[in-house]
Amino acid sequence: MSDVTTTDLYEVTMALSYLLEDMSRPATFSLFVRDLPSERGFLVSAGIEPALDYLSAFRVTPSDVEDFASALHRPYADLSPLCGMTFTGEVRAVPEGRVVFAGEPLLEVTAPLAEAQLVETFLLNQVSHQTAVASKAVRSVLAAAGRPVVDFSLRRTHGTSAGMQAARTAALTGFAGTSNVAAAVRWGLPASGTMAHSYVEAFPDEEAAFRAFARAHPGPVTFLVDTYDSVRGVRTAARVLRDLGRGPGCAVRLDSGDLGDLARRARAELDRSGLPGVRVVASGGLDEYGVDTLVRSGAPIDVYAVGTRVGTSADAPYLDSAYKLVEYDGRPVMKLSSAKVTSPGRKQVFRRPGGDDVIALRDEPGPAGAEPLLRTVMRDGRRLGPPDTLPQGHARLTADLAGLPADAVRVRAPRPARAVFSERLSELTADLSDRLRS
Amino acid sequence: MSDVTTTDLYEVTMALSYLLEDMSRPATFSLFVRDLPSERGFLVSAGIEPALDYLSAFRVTPSDVEDFASALHRPYADLSPLCGMTFTGEVRAVPEGRVVFAGEPLLEVTAPLAEAQLVETFLLNQVSHQTAVASKAVRSVLAAAGRPVVDFSLRRTHGTSAGMQAARTAALTGFAGTSNVAAAVRWGLPASGTMAHSYVEAFPDEEAAFRAFARAHPGPVTFLVDTYDSVRGVRTAARVLRDLGRGPGCAVRLDSGDLGDLARRARAELDRSGLPGVRVVASGGLDEYGVDTLVRSGAPIDVYAVGTRVGTSADAPYLDSAYKLVEYDGRPVMKLSSAKVTSPGRKQVFRRPGGDDVIALRDEPGPAGAEPLLRTVMRDGRRLGPPDTLPQGHARLTADLAGLPADAVRVRAPRPARAVFSERLSELTADLSDRLRS
Numbered sequence: 001m002s003d004v005t006t007t008d009l010y011e012v013t014m015a016l017s018y019l020l021e022d023m024s025r026p027a028t029f030s031l032f033v034r035d036l037p038s039e040r041g042f043l044v045s046a047g048i049e050p051a052l053d054y055l056s057a058f059r060v061t062p063s064d065v066e067d068f069a070s071a072l073h074r075p076y077a078d079l080s081p082l083c084g085m086t087f088t089g090e091v092r093a094v095p096e097g098r099v100v101f102a103g104e105p106l107l108e109v110t111a112p113l114a115e116a117q118l119v120e121t122f123l124l125n126q127v128s129h130q131t132a133v134a135s136k137a138v139r140s141v142l143a144a145a146g147r148p149v150v151d152f153s154l155r156r157t158h159g160t161s162a163g164m165q166a167a168r169t170a171a172l173t174g175f176a177g178t179s180n181v182a183a184a185v186r187w188g189l190p191a192s193g194t195m196a197h198s199y200v201e202a203f204p205d206e207e208a209a210f211r212a213f214a215r216a217h218p219g220p221v222t223f224l225v226d227t228y229d230s231v232r233g234v235r236t237a238a239r240v241l242r243d244l245g246r247g248p249g250c251a252v253r254l255d256s257g258d259l260g261d262l263a264r265r266a267r268a269e270l271d272r273s274g275l276p277g278v279r280v281v282a283s284g285g286l287d288e289y290g291v292d293t294l295v296r297s298g299a300p301i302d303v304y305a306v307g308t309r310v311g312t313s314a315d316a317p318y319l320d321s322a323y324k325l326v327e328y329d330g331r332p333v334m335k336l337s338s339a340k341v342t343s344p345g346r347k348q349v350f351r352r353p354g355g356d357d358v359i360a361l362r363d364e365p366g367p368a369g370a371e372p373l374l375r376t377v378m379r380d381g382r383r384l385g386p387p388d389t390l391p392q393g394h395a396r397l398t399a400d401l402a403g404l405p406a407d408a409v410r411v412r413a414p415r416p417a418r419a420v421f422s423e424r425l426s427e428l429t430a431d432l433s434d435r436l437r438s
Numbered sequence: 439m440s441d442v443t444t445t446d447l448y449e450v451t452m453a454l455s456y457l458l459e460d461m462s463r464p465a466t467f468s469l470f471v472r473d474l475p476s477e478r479g480f481l482v483s484a485g486i487e488p489a490l491d492y493l494s495a496f497r498v499t500p501s502d503v504e505d506f507a508s509a510l511h512r513p514y515a516d517l518s519p520l521c522g523m524t525f526t527g528e529v530r531a532v533p534e535g536r537v538v539f540a541g542e543p544l545l546e547v548t549a550p551l552a553e554a555q556l557v558e559t560f561l562l563n564q565v566s567h568q569t570a571v572a573s574k575a576v577r578s579v580l581a582a583a584g585r586p587v588v589d590f591s592l593r594r595t596h597g598t599s600a601g602m603q604a605a606r607t608a609a610l611t612g613f614a615g616t617s618n619v620a621a622a623v624r625w626g627l628p629a630s631g632t633m634a635h636s637y638v639e640a641f642p643d644e645e646a647a648f649r650a651f652a653r654a655h656p657g658p659v660t661f662l663v664d665t666y667d668s669v670r671g672v673r674t675a676a677r678v679l680r681d682l683g684r685g686p687g688c689a690v691r692l693d694s695g696d697l698g699d700l701a702r703r704a705r706a707e708l709d710r711s712g713l714p715g716v717r718v719v720a721s722g723g724l725d726e727y728g729v730d731t732l733v734r735s736g737a738p739i740d741v742y743a744v745g746t747r748v749g750t751s752a753d754a755p756y757l758d759s760a761y762k763l764v765e766y767d768g769r770p771v772m773k774l775s776s777a778k779v780t781s782p783g784r785k786q787v788f789r790r791p792g793g794d795d796v797i798a799l800r801d802e803p804g805p806a807g808a809e810p811l812l813r814t815v816m817r818d819g820r821r822l823g824p825p826d827t828l829p830q831g832h833a834r835l836t837a838d839l840a841g842l843p844a845d846a847v848r849v850r851a852p853r854p855a856r857a858v859f860s861e862r863l864s865e866l867t868a869d870l871s872d873r874l875r876s
Contacts, residue, residue, distance in 0.1 A: 009631030158596035193447030198763030325636030
């Protein structure tokens with residue numbers, strides 16, 4: 001089953017109608033997030049590259065048409081006008097890793113109406129989720145203030161594909177590694193891992209477990225020390241490491257209890273044992289809030305492992321995203337439904353050096369010195385360049401974060417940065433709204 | 439890349455160590471949810487069948503070993519003891535659709551230690567997410583009190599696989615359909631869909647849009663009426679349906695505004711137009727809370743479409759799930775870490791006719807008249823029967839819900855039903871805990 005049928009049924013029914021009505025003029029849809037979740041000062045563009053991969057490969061096969069017909073309980077022939085359709089349009093996108101705000105298009109798709117419609121569900125799915133996770137993940141990186149953060153989310157993400165996307169997205173935001181082997185191999189990320197409590201329990205005692213683990217793994221090892229009693233566990237770990245002459249690169253992991261207090265006691269124990277090079281890793285229900293508290297308390301934690309809450313963007317597991325028609329056949333359009341009014345026309349987002357953005361019409365000149373965020377990345381259904389790499393995305397994010405006001409970046413109660421509409425866009429919105437209401 | 443590498447690195451390092459230490463005796467791991475999210479009175483077992491599919495197909499290939507070696511920066515030969523490993527164990531499971539509570543095993547895996555370890559991440563991933571979504575989805579069905587509920591979540595699930603799982607899981611809980619074409623085809627579910635606001639906007643006016651849609655779709659159609667003004671939209675829809683002599687099976691959809699009030703006005707308009715058979719569909723940010731409010735208000739809504747919040751289990755996007763070693767080589771084991779103490783030994787859950795459960799040791803006789811929930815579904819790595827179907831799961835859920843106390847089933851502030859430990863399990867837990875602490 002191809003990705004083409006991974007779509008909402010209504011994309012199919014609408015696309016079919018457009019073809020039958022000969023409505024094949026170019027339409028522009030704009031993908032944006034209406035409002036930021038309450039604990040987000042900004043969003044991080046993500047999911048763009050997977051979305052472009054999808055568009056590049058998009059082709060409605062006879063088997064897809066069979067599935068459409070089956071879902072609609074209609075004969076194949078009725079749906080056959082869709083057969084063979086590919087994506088032939090233009091895409092403008094905010095590259096992955098760039099900071100964006102509410103209302104700013106992350107993608108604009110311009111294509112014959114049926115094509116632009118049929119790809120809606122998949123594009124929204126990719127960009128919404130990955131932008132949500134990226135926007136959560138970067139906050140752990142910020143909270144850790146330079147200490148490495150690693151991704152342990154795979155076991156509780158929404159399926160394994162979500163786990164792959166979480167690992168990729170976390171890397172985009174600057175994570176130092178992931179526990180997910182497949183993701184590490186696929187994207188060349190450092191793989192990270194220790195041992196489970198079960199490992200310790202399977203041995204007669206903790207020391208036997210640590211020694212066996214070290215036998216199997218001659219390189220740096222991390223011992224999980226809280227299976228029975230964390231402080232005794234650190235002592236045992238220190239004894240084993242010293243006995244074996246291992247230390248630098250090795251670590252102990254705390255996974256429960258008062259992580260700050262236990263980290264202090266672990267650090268003291270390790271230092272007393274002549275193991276200043278052995279690091280302390282903390283995990284266990286952490287996200288940016290937990291990391292922030294620990295970092296501010298001065299806890300001697302060297303590496304933070306975050307998992308479930310970040311991989312599921314637990315405090316904001318979805319974004320209020322939309323894919324809205326803004327122009328058809330050169331005519332700007334908009335919706336008036338209460339509280340969900342959209343703004344018409346193809347757009348550009350201009351970022352001024354101070355950091356505040358202007359959402360303008362596409363062909364408007366930007367403010368002096370402003371940088372346009374949306375770039376044309378596909379034309380005639382073909383990518384204009386090689387896919388962005390994760391390091392490229394991360395470099396963009398680092399630069400963008402440096403330009404953000406401090407109160408948008410802070411972990412707690414951030415104040416979202418906002419974009420304003422250009423005068424011309426505001427005028428067009430008001431005029432069209434009046435016309436439609438009259 | 440096979441599913442085998444979709445795992446946390448530590449499963450690999452532990453499994454390798456077990457093989458090198460010749461620790462190949464049977465181990466039992468128990469998969470359960472420690473605590474219920476605050477707004478859940480019970481959980482619905484889900485993700486079991488996909489977990490069993492994974493175990494049936496599990497085989498570590500040379501390519502997997504290459505990936506393991508690459509992730510660990512070690513030579514292939516070091517990891518080669520894992521090559522060729524399959525899953526040869528026994529699995530006992532609570533079948534999909536059954537109601538479960540905190541602490542009750544949903545799966546127990548008994549297999550040579552390395553095998554049982556290596557499958558942890560994938561099993562947790564499948565069962566945690568799908569049980570979370572099922573436990574959310576069923577609440578919409580309960581809130582709708584007999585009215586059909588359909589799944590519109592695909593566009594904002596955590597990737598497209600999560601969307602497939604959400605559609606499947608929702609069907610398990612009694613949803614009447616899904617917008618997801620691929621899911622509808624794969625699981626034989628009714629596909630559901632209407633039109634987007636963009637469809638209406640692409641036409642010169644609403645009436646032209648409705649007429650075009652009806653031309654393309656000779657069967658029952660649903661018109662989205664809130665693009666510009668909902669009440670005028672209903673009037674237009676009624677006019678078109680009447681003109682075309684269509685009605686029964688058709689519907690209007692409201693997607694914004696005060697859905698209860700608009701539904702009343704829509705119903706009145708449709709009835710006035712001689713279209714009593716045209717139904718009212720409501721959507722737009724709904725989950726069980728919104729549905730409950732509307733149903734209690736008496737809103738004349740015939741079909742509820744729920745999406746993002748249900749598909750992402752938004753108010754509880756993850757479960758506090760665990761996969762814990764409870765026995766190794768016949769020896770019960772447990773963990774003592776603060777607040778995360780596990781209970782030792784292989785288990786059985788007995789459900790008494792009144793509905794309350796007893797978590798007991800596997801070989802304990804159950805209370806009189808109690809039904810054991812865990813069934814052996816795999817032995818020697820092979821399924822013992824054909825996979826459960828979704829209707830089978832749904833039938834089980836319906837029966838279990840009928841036996842639950844009303845305050846566990848209610849949508850708002852449910853009081854979670856609880857399981858108690860049997861006397862023998864309590865004794866074993868206390869004894870072993872004392873021994874480990876001494």
